[in-house]
Amino acid sequence: MSIKENLIIIMDTVIVNKLVVIGVGLIGGSFAASVKRAQVCEEIIGIEANESLQSAAQQLDYIDRVAASISDISHELCADDLVFIAVPTLSVPSVLKQCANCLPAEVTITDGASVKGSILTAAEKIYGEIPQQLVLGHPIAGSEQSGINAGRNNLFENHRVVLTPSEHTAELHLSKVTRLWEAIGAKISIMDVVAHDQVLAATSHLPHALAFSLVDTLAHDPDHEDIFTYAAGGFRDFTRIASSNPTMWHDIMCANKDAVVRSLDLFSENLKFLRNAIQANDGDTILDLFTRAKYARDDFLKLQTASQNTKEQIPSMSSNLINYVLSPGGTVNGTIRVPGDKSISHRSIMLGSLAEGITEVTGFLEGEDALATLQAFRDMGVNIEGPVDGKVTIHGVGLNGLQKPEKPLDMGNSGTAMRLMSGLLAGQNFDATLVGDVSLSKRPMGRIAKPLAEMGVTIETEEGGRPPLKILGSTQPQALDYEMPMASAQVKSCVLLAGLYAEGTTSVVEPAPTRDHTERMLRGFGYDVKTEGSKVTLQGGGKLTATNIDVPSDISSSAFFMVAAAITPNSDLTIKHVGMNPTRVGIINILREMGANIQLGNEAEVGGEPVADVRIQYSPLKGIHIPEDQVPLAIDEFPVLFVAAAAAEGTTVLTGAEELRVKESDRIQVMADGLNAIGADATPTPDGMVINGGTPLKGGDIQTHHDHRIAMSFAVASLIATEEIRIHDCATVATSFPGFADLAKLVGISLEVQS
Ligand code: S3P
Numbered sequence: 007m008s009i010k011e012n013l014i015i016i017m018d019t020v021i022v023n024k025l026v027v028i029g030v031g032l033i034g035g036s037f038a039a040s041v042k043r044a045q046v047c048e049e050i051i052g053i054e055a056n057e058s059l060q061s062a063a064q065q066l067d068y069i070d071r072v073a074a075s076i077s078d079i080s081h082e083l084c085a086d087d088l089v090f091i092a093v094p095t096l097s098v099p100s101v102l103k104q105c106a107n108c109l110p111a112e113v114t115i116t117d118g119a120s121v122k123g124s125i126l127t128a129a130e131k132i133y134g135e136i137p138q139q140l141v142l143g144h145p146i147a148g149s150e151q152s153g154i155n156a157g158r159n160n161l162f163e164n165h166r167v168v169l170t171p172s173e174h175t176a177e178l179h180l181s182k183v184t185r186l187w188e189a190i191g192a193k194i195s196i197m198d199v200v201a202h203d204q205v206l207a208a209t210s211h212l213p214h215a216l217a218f219s220l221v222d223t224l225a226h227d228p229d230h231e232d233i234f235t236y237a238a239g240g241f242r243d244f245t246r247i248a249s250s251n252p253t254m255w256h257d258i259m260c261a262n263k264d265a266v267v268r269s270l271d272l273f274s275e276n277l278k279f280l281r282n283a284i285q286a287n288d289g290d291t292i293l294d295l296f297t298r299a300k301y302a303r304d305d306f307l308k309l310q311t312a313s314q315n316t317k318e319q320i321p322s323m324s325s326n327l328i329n330y331v332l333s334p335g336g337t338v339n340g341t342i343r344v345p346g347d348k349s350i351s352h353r354s355i356m357l358g359s360l361a362e363g364i365t366e367v368t369g370f371l372e373g374e375d376a377l378a379t380l381q382a383f384r385d386m387g388v389n390i391e392g393p394v395d396g397k398v399t400i401h402g403v404g405l406n407g408l409q410k411p412e413k414p415l416d417m418g419n420s421g422t423a424m425r426l427m428s429g430l431l432a433g434q435n436f437d438a439t440l441v442g443d444v445s446l447s448k449r450p451m452g453r454i455a456k457p458l459a460e461m462g463v464t465i466e467t468e469e470g471g472r473p474p475l476k477i478l479g480s481t482q483p484q485a486l487d488y489e490m491p492m493a494s495a496q497v498k499s500c501v502l503l504a505g506l507y508a509e510g511t512t513s514v515v516e517p518a519p520t521r522d523h524t525e526r527m528l529r530g531f532g533y534d535v536k537t538e539g540s541k542v543t544l545q546g547g548g549k550l551t552a553t554n555i556d557v558p559s560d561i562s563s564s565a566f567f568m569v570a571a572a573i574t575p576n577s578d579l580t581i582k583h584v585g586m587n588p589t590r591v592g593i594i595n596i597l598r599e600m601g602a603n604i605q606l607g608n609e610a611e612v613g614g615e616p617v618a619d620v621r622i623q624y625s626p627l628k629g630i631h632i633p634e635d636q637v638p639l640a641i642d643e644f645p646v647l648f649v650a651a652a653a654a655e656g657t658t659v660l661t662g663a664e665e666l667r668v669k670e671s672d673r674i675q676v677m678a679d680g681l682n683a684i685g686a687d688a689t690p691t692p693d694g695m696v697i698n699g700g701t702p703l704k705g706g707d708i709q710t711h712h713d714h715r716i717a718m719s720f721a722v723a724s725l726i727a728t729e730e731i732r733i734h735d736c737a738t739v740a741t742s743f744p745g746f747a748d749l750a751k752l753v754g755i756s757l758e759v760q761s
Contacts, residue, residue, distance in 0.1 A: 021046040021185050022114075023086035028053040028076060028101055030063045033118045033145065034092025035157025040190035042068035043159040047186075051079060062154050076101070077108040085112035088182060095119040095257040099128035106132050109139075114179040116141045120206060121261040122170045122199045138176035141183040143169045144202065145192065146210075163191035170199045207265035212273060214255050215266065217248040289341075293582065297343045298395045301372065304745050330717060330733040330747065332724035333756035334705065338570045338577035340753050346371035346396060346557035347585045348742050349495070349523050350615065352422050354555045355379045356430060356503075357531050358400035359388040359408070363552030367398040370557055375741040378418035382427065385411040386438075402552050405506060410436035414474065417442045419670060419712070419741040422496050424473060425454045426524075429500035431477040432463040433507025440475045445670050445712040445738070447473050453492065454500045461486045461504055461512075485510035485546060492665060493638040495520035495589075498542065502528070502535070508546035515541045520638045521589040526614045530555070556612040558585035563743045564620060565593045565643040566718045567753060571622040572602040573653035574725045578623045579753060582608075586616040592640025594620070596647060600627040600654055629656030629699050637663045645719040648677045651697040652686040653726050660694035670738070671713035680708045680720055684727060705729025714738040721750055721757055 025047045027034045038050050052069040053076055054060045063072045073079045076089070083089070089109065091101050098119050105115055115137075119125055122142050129136050147165035167187045171180050184194050197205075224233050234241075259266055283291040351371040356379065358365030370376065370393050380398070384390055387409035392398040417423040417440055424440050428451070431438045441447075452471030459465065464478040485508040488501050498514045502524055505512025517540070525542055528535045531550040536543045564581045571579035586609070594604055603625040606618040627650060637660075640647065644666055651658035666673040678690040681697070685704040689696045705727055710716040717736040724731045736759075739746050750757045 019046055020048060021182065021189060022088040023048045024051060024083060024088075025049070026051045026053060026076065026079065026083070026087065026089045027069075028089065028091045029093035029097075030054055030059075030066070030069065030154055030157070031092065032153065032156040032161075034090065035066065035068075035154060036147075036159070036161035037090055037092065037118065037145075037190075038066075039068040039157045039159035040162055041186065044189045046189045053079075059154055066154070066157070068157070068159070076104050080108035080110070083110060083113045085110075088114040088116065088186065091115065091117040091119070093119075094254050095121050095124070095261045097257075098125050099132065102129055103132050106137075111137065111139055113139060114141065114182050115139050116143050116183045118143060118145050119261075120144055120210070120258045121203055123203045124261040126170075126172065126199050136172045136174040138174055139179050141169060141171055141175055141179050142199070143167055143183060143187075144206070145187075147192075160191070162187070165192055166195055167192040168195050168197045168202055170197055170202050172199075203262050204265045204268070207262055207269045211258055211262055211266045212269040214247050214250065215259065215270065216273070217245045218252075218255065221245050221248045290582070293341065293343065300748070301345065301745055302395050304748065327735065328737045328739075328759060328761045330721055330731075330736050331758045331760055332721055332727075332731045332733070333758075334724055334727040334729055334731070336574065336725050336754045336756055338567070338574050338579050338725065338753045338755070341580040341582065342567065342749055342753060343582040344559045344563040344567070344584075344749065345373065345744060346376075347523075347560040348373065348376060348562065349422060349521060350527070350555070350557045350585070351376040352379050352420070352426065353499075353523055353527050354557060355383055355390070355398070355400065356426060357527050357550055358398075358402055358552065358555070359383040359386075359390070360405050360430065360506075361400075361402035361531050361550035361552040362404045363402055365400040365402055365552040366554045367400065368396055368554075368556050369559070370396045370398045371560065371742070371744075372396065373740060373742050373744050375418050375420035375423060378416055378420065379423045379427075382411070382415040382417070382423070383408075385413070385415060396557075400552075402550070405433070405549060406435075408434055408436075410434075411438055414439040414441045417446060417473075419443050419446055419714070419738055421446060421449050421670070424449075424451065424475065425496040425500045426503060428454050428458060428465065428475055428477055429503030430506070431479070432458050432461065432465070432483050432504040434479040436479045438477055438479070440473060440477070442473050443712070449473070449670075450668055451475055453494065453497050457486060457488045457497070457501050458483070458504060460488070461501075461508065463504065483508045483546075485512045487511075487513045487515075489515045490517060493518040493520050494665070495522070495524070495638075499524040502542065502544060505544055505546055506533075506548070511543055511545050513541055513543040518635065518638050519589055520641075521587065523587065523615075526587075527555070530614045554613065558612060558615055558617040559583045560742070561585050561587075561590050561593065562642045562715075563746075566646050566722050566746075567749075568593060568597060568602075568604070568620065568622050569646045569650045570722045570725055570750075570753065570755065571624060572597055572604075572627060573624070573650055573722075575624050577754075578621070580607075580619055580621045582619045583617050584620050586618045588616075589639055592636040592638070593643040593647065596630075596632055596636055596640055596643075597627075597650065599630050599633075600650060600658075601625055602627060602650075627654035627699075629654045629658040629697070631659045632661075632694075634662035637665075641665060642669075642715065645673055645677050645713075645715045646722055648681060648688065648695060648697060649719050649723045651695075652681055652688065652699050652701070652703065652723070654699035656699060658695075658697045658699060660696075661691070662693055664693040666694075669713070669715075671711035671716060673713065673716070676709070676711050676713065676716055677719070680716065681723075683708065684720075684723065684731060703727040705731050707731075708733045710735045710738070712738050714740075714742050718743065718746055721746075721755060724757075725755060
């Protein structure tokens, strides 16, 4: 390489010439150390007034030289240089005053304080108006350590840095600060100052205030002087941040007073609510609150892991390797609540988006599939808030208010989403493409393409009627009377949704009853839908009026725990608020016929759907011939029902269930292979399975074929196995049942997640 080429490379990587760091504590020191490591600046100068700290700063290998004050070196600085203010929040204004007195207007100034509003106000006062050179920022990274020796050259890697430029901030200064942070591995977000201070008050300042206050409360409890002798992990984890620098946090609380007080008030109110529930022995309220909080925290952890992943995108299911390792045995006990119903969650987003007005959804399933549907509607211009703790607010745009998405809509792992979306996209005046993951890309879409084509809709599929699907919006669908060749709620719903846009009456006749959530929900949105026997009819051209939807817990997710308790001696489990739609209760009917002890309590109706608490106590199961009329009512539950059959005495025969071969995997083959691999006696047939139950299960390796329900079913099988079961490729569990592993452990299944 020639000297000239070499020089060009060096010049290319240098972002600032001189970096001046005022305050070489944790943040300033780490910033200097990171910039030094990234080799993107020529010289780093530390500013430290205190003489003993000056010599300590001099020892740091990432500081090239030290000065006592910014005014000592300001004459050396020009447009290529940058000053980073890293002093405690309340000291920033006095440093800014020094900068105003001596720094040339071309030098970029930025900071790392945790509160931005008070600094902006101070800057305005000092300079007369906010100077162009000022780019306020806040790295959301830190530790309870502080001081001159705490600096780390990777503190900001994969951490978020919020920049809050004002309208006066010049682009070149913003760009320089952005590039410098990015060079040391941080991720930039741009935010408004007020929003920043409110968000940080809630997520950072409030927890610190609580941690300090809790430790102080306990430390000065007059009744328990040696209380910390008995404090363990929970106390240590909760109060870790109370070891932070008190002066720094004093500054932050004072500087962000209004927003912190607002957050404290909200929290005090919620705490009072919990206190009252505990005092009133209101177990339901306590359990609801704790369960919601647990899921919210699990999601937060997932989000954090995803954002710390160096790849740009959240890892796709196929690349995200998660295995379950299960120790044999256990008993299943307790009271739990599982996440919201997947079918209803998808439909709530779809119909809420197409309605006129605002729809509030509670209990929404925050699993990958339902979230993909939510994202698809955002991509079509619908304003959707949340989910926060299962609450989603949808600002409906009306049946004709969707906008053309700029990219293909990703339906993830969900056949329901792809098939229902095809129906409603058939009525739009734009073209759209639907794509999915590896498993969904293999599933048959001819079953919806055919009736849609009969309605005059142009829909292009890949070979064999597989996704991606392209739905052309050039023609209005024509009304259709459709006799479904298979019992499928997805196909029925697809035709009905397209029928909303057709002129005249569309009807669907089903060969056997299938889940009727679409019909119920359409009625809930004020749309007239008639059901006469096996025929469902609606007129096109009406409108949907926004409503509120309370999503019950998913009976399909509950099924894993129902079978777990039903097959395991000494088990007694209650699952709360489970959806009991008559078109979904096949699992309960079949298990009862096999001899399971299942009782329903607290039966009620929420938003047009029946719910109940389900209590399952162990009792020995026997093999049966599963009635074919139950097949569509338990269509998603067969993987785990096969496990129940393996545990039962005698032979279980399933027929009339060929639909299982075209689910997320071929559930007949994949379950038979898995069961036989761990010592069961299962024979697959074209439309079902024959299982001779009662043979002891060993352990072994299970392949899920990207199917969430296969993974969860074999986790349940471990309860009656005698050796370890290793289930490979369980990432898709997150599509329908976030938090499954934790809940399984909670009730007594010995499950370890390996990723
Ligand atoms: C569903 C219908 C069923 C079911 C799927 C959800 C729905 O599929 O297996 O998990 O929400 O409409 P089919 O309609 O293909 O039977």
